[in-house]
Amino acid sequence: MKPLDYPLLADENIHRDVVRALLARGKDVRSVLDEGWAAETMSTCSATHIVRAESS
Template sequence: MRPLEFPLLADENIHRDVVRALLARGKDVRSVLDEGMGGRDDVDVLRHAHRQGRVVLTHDGDFGTLAYHGGEPFLGIIHLKPGHISPTFVLEMIAAIEASAGDVAPPFVLVAERKDALVRIRVRCAPTAR
C-alpha cells in the first residue's frame, strides 16, 4: 500500500487547508483537532493514531524518536520537512510523495524533505516485533 493510502491523522501543526485539500482528494484524514486532542503530548497523539489504525502526518520529528527509540507502537509516520510553511508548499510535497513513493508495509516512517523544487523522500521500515 502506498503511504498516503492509509487512513491519516494530521498533527495540529498541519495547516487546516492541507487537511481540507486531502479530504477533497478523497483521502481518509482526520486532524488532531477533529479528534479533540489539540495541545496533547506527541506520545498521546501517536498512541491515538495507532489505536485508530492511522498514520501520523506531521512536521514534527519527535514522532520518529518516540516510535524508534521510545518503543511506542505505530502504524506509520509521514514527516514533512520543513514545517510551518504555506499549505501550497506542503501540498506540493504531498504530490511528490504520491508521485514517487512506492508501497510500504507498516510500521514505517517516511521523511519528505523539500529544498527549493526538489523533494527528497526516505522510507524506513521498523521492526515488526514490538
C-alpha cells in the same frame, strides 16, 4: 507502498487547509484539531487515556 493509501492522523502542526485538501481528494485523514485532541485541549489528560477510552 503509497503513504496516502493508508488512513492518516494529522497533528496540530498540519494546517487545516491541507487536511481539507486531502479530504477533497478522497483521502482518509483526521486532524487532532478537528477531533479536539490538540495539545491545548489535553492539559488534563494524556494521549494514553484517550486511546483507552476509544478502545473501550
